[in-house]
Amino acid sequence: MKSIVTGGAGFIGSHLVDALLAEGHEVVVLDNFSTGRPENLEHVRDKIEIIECDLGIPGNWCKSFEGVDWVFHLAALADIVPSIQHPATYFRANVDGTFNVLQASIQSNSKRFIYAASSSCYGIPDNYPTTERSEIRPQYPYALTKRVGEELVMHWAQVYKMPAISLRFFNVFGPRSRTSGTYGAVFGVFLAQKLAGKPFTVVGDGNQTRDFTFVTDVVAAIIASAKAYKHGKIYNVGSGCTTSVNKLVELLEGEKIYIPKRPGEPDCTFADITKIKEEIGWTPKVTFEEGVSEVLRHINYWRNAPVWTPDSIETATKDWFKYLSY
Numbered sequence: 001m002k003s004i005v006t007g008g009a010g011f012i013g014s015h016l017v018d019a020l021l022a023e024g025h026e027v028v029v030l031d032n033f034s035t036g037r038p039e040n041l042e043h044v045r046d047k048i049e050i051i052e053c054d055l056g057i058p059g060n061w062c063k064s065f066e067g068v069d070w071v072f073h074l075a076a077l078a079d080i081v082p083s084i085q086h087p088a089t090y091f092r093a094n095v096d097g098t099f100n101v102l103q104a105s106i107q108s109n110s111k112r113f114i115y116a117a118s119s120s121c122y123g124i125p126d127n128y129p130t131t132e133r134s135e136i137r138p139q140y141p142y143a144l145t146k147r148v149g150e151e152l153v154m155h156w157a158q159v160y161k162m163p164a165i166s167l168r169f170f171n172v173f174g175p176r177s178r179t180s181g182t183y184g185a186v187f188g189v190f191l192a193q194k195l196a197g198k199p200f201t202v203v204g205d206g207n208q209t210r211d212f213t214f215v216t217d218v219v220a221a222i223i224a225s226a227k228a229y230k231h232g233k234i235y236n237v238g239s240g241c242t243t244s245v246n247k248l249v250e251l252l253e254g255e256k257i258y259i260p261k262r263p264g265e266p267d268c269t270f271a272d273i274t275k276i277k278e279e280i281g282w283t284p285k286v287t288f289e290e291g292v293s294e295v296l297r298h299i300n301y302w303r304n305a306p307v308w309t310p311d312s313i314e315t316a317t318k319d320w321f322k323y324l325s326y
Helices: 011-022 038-047 060-065 080-085 087-107 141-159 186-195 215-227 245-252 274-280 288-297 310-316 318-324
Strands: 002-006 026-031 049-052 070-073 112-118 164-169 171-173 200-203 212-214 233-237 256-259
Touching (some): 011 026, 011 038, 026 060, 112 141, 186 245, 215 274, 256 310
Parallel strands (some): 026 049
């Protein structure tokens, strides 16, 4: 088997590379290293092919799709504030990039195409747990571009009979999660603060809950979906439960301070995973407590991550409040 992983130097992508190698695959990674880190693949560098490229522009990277069996399209720009500030950049990466990867996959007659979608497409849902039939309400350009990418994948599955599946990831966490300079996901923020001996900056009252899903469970869902004979389907990928930010702070053990609640964010994310359980046969295995314990074992990974303070967060999220307040 030959598999391509776009964004393979990133958080989820590098774990997927590990799992595919364990199953005996020949693996090609396509990454521009804008957020992915070469260190994430250092331990398997001699076992894979790495192509540094910009998927937003068709190029020589398309030749790597020759003879490919499975394509896993994880490459994307994430984070809310940068997507508000630079929507054209996000459109090119997340929409044009997806179009180009779809075209390369069709031309190579790939047997499976798995798209990493985002639960952010639901915006602020009416019901919890949230099913795949819930209304689509993207609140910011990142969520919109990921949703447009998903629309492309589903349309290509319909028109061109592309053997594609879209997986809507909820709040994925684990070792190797992003450490970029952009203010973003809660784990990266809190772990850097813990290493620096600073208080955790808890948004709002901390009672908001998230469907924290451990990265190895997400990877297992990706591979199970590739093995399943499904076509043009969309599945939620979550933990099956929801946990408060205050609970995370309790497990990480440290002082906390509160910062203003942000517009456009739900009080809860909670995936209904009935569909993927029944149709794919996947179920999550790692509890939140087990996952946090594993992250803490690898905490030095975040040693050089930016340490956020209430003042720097206020500056970084100014456009968040400017554009998303109603």
